[in-house]
Amino acid sequence: MGTVNHIRLRPVIQVLLVALLVAGSVRAEGVGESRVRKDLARFIRARMADTSATIEIPRLAVFSVDRKRHPGALRTEFSSNSKTPYSGRVSVTVSLFAGGELIKKSVISPYIKTMAPAVVAGHDLRRGDVLAADDLMIVDRDEGRMPNDTIGEISQAIGLRMKRSVREGAVLRQNQVEGVPVVERGERVTLILRSGLIEIQAIGRSQEAGVAGDWIRVVNLDSKREISGRVDRNGLVHVAF
Numbered sequence: 001m002g003t004v005n006h007i008r009l010r011p012v013i014q015v016l017l018v019a020l021l022v023a024g025s026v027r028a029e030g031v032g033e034s035r036v037r038k039d040l041a042r043f044i045r046a047r048m049a050d051t052s053a054t055i056e057i058p059r060l061a062v063f064s065v066d067r068k069r070h071p072g073a074l075r076t077e078f079s080s081n082s083k084t085p086y087s088g089r090v091s092v093t094v095s096l097f098a099g100g101e102l103i104k105k106s107v108i109s110p111y112i113k114t115m116a117p118a119v120v121a122g123h124d125l126r127r128g129d130v131l132a133a134d135d136l137m138i139v140d141r142d143e144g145r146m147p148n149d150t151i152g153e154i155s156q157a158i159g160l161r162m163k164r165s166v167r168e169g170a171v172l173r174q175n176q177v178e179g180v181p182v183v184e185r186g187e188r189v190t191l192i193l194r195s196g197l198i199e200i201q202a203i204g205r206s207q208e209a210g211v212a213g214d215w216i217r218v219v220n221l222d223s224k225r226e227i228s229g230r231v232d233r234n235g236l237v238h239v240a241f
Contacts, residue, residue, distance in 0.1 A: 032065030032074060032096055032104065039076040040094060044110055049085035053114040062106045063096050072099015087112050088144035116143035119151040119172045129162045130180055141171065149174035179211030182235045189218060191229060192238045204229075204237065 041055050065074070075097040082090035089111050096104040118141040125135060136154050151157050151172045160177040183189055183206050193200040207217035207226065212233040219226050229237035 030064070031067060032063040033060040035074050036060050036063045036076055036094055036096055040078065040092065040108065040110065043078045043092070044086055044090070044112065047084045047086045048112060049087070050114050053087075053112050056111040056113060058108065058110070060108070063094070063104050065096070065098065065103065070098035070101065070103050072097075072101065074098055075100075087114055112144070114143045115140040116146065117141075117152050118146055119154055119157055121166050121168050121170050121172060123168045124165070125162050126165045127162050131157050131160050131162070131177070133158055136172070146171060147173050151177075179214075181209040181211050182233060183210045183216065183231050183237065185209045188221075189235060189237045191218060191220060191227075192236050193240070194238065195240070206237070 037057055037060055040057060044055050045051055077095040077097070078092055080090060080092045082092070089109055092108050092110065094104075094106055094108050095102055117138050120137050120139050122135050122137045125131075129135070133154060136157055138154055141150075151174060157172055157177060159180065161180045163176055163178050166172070166176060185206055185208050187206050189204050189206050191202040191204040193202065203221050204218040204227075205221060207219060210216035210231040212231055214231050215228050216231060216237065217226055218229055218237050218239070227239050229239035231237055
């Protein structure tokens with residue numbers, strides 16, 4: 001009976017031994033990855049403009065180390081051609097040494113996530129809507145994934161007109177808005193011709209729309225000549241002799 005029990009227990013003991021060996025192997029393999037992750041984060045943070053940014057490092061399983069084969073002290077080295085200060089996606093060559101021997105080398109692509117304010121639509125906005133403060137919200141978004149022409153302050157968008165419709169929560173961009181024209185294309189306008197103390201007024205027709213400060217083409221209805229003039233906030237077009 002005792003012999004039978006001994007035979008039955010042997011497979012169980014073997015399974016337990018294998019489990020212990022695997023567990024030990026997993027712990028050993030994690031040493032290299034943990035070391036690289038910690039040192040890589042330090043390397044990147046020293047080259048960031050915003051040290052409060054989040055560093056997203058991918059899995060580093062390639063740096064798993066069999067400590068029985070490589071028992072020496074672990075050391076890391078890093079090099080990168082990415083532009084400093086780091087932001088967004090960067091590329092870093094990582095070398096892992098054990099006891100002076102290079103045992104692993106790989107290129108890793110961490111991501112530096114920096115948050116920045118962005119103006120977003122507070123509700124669905126339609127083409128032609130003139131923006132007011134109630135239409136907009138300011139939120140923090142990942143700067144590296146925002147378009148270069150993202151509007152960063154609500155004051156920069158108030159009074160502008162939507163060139164196209166956008167959904168609630170969408171980041172507003174400069175190319176989606178425009179100033180509200182004070183002169184529309186084809187509109188009759190007053191032309192102001194001034195030289196020193198002399199001022200002459202004439203009637204013209206705008207060839208294009210314009211906001212205050214824009215230079216637009218207009219036709220003098222008396223002379224039938226096309227000239228250019230600058231629109232003021234009252235819709236007058238100032239031209240030169």
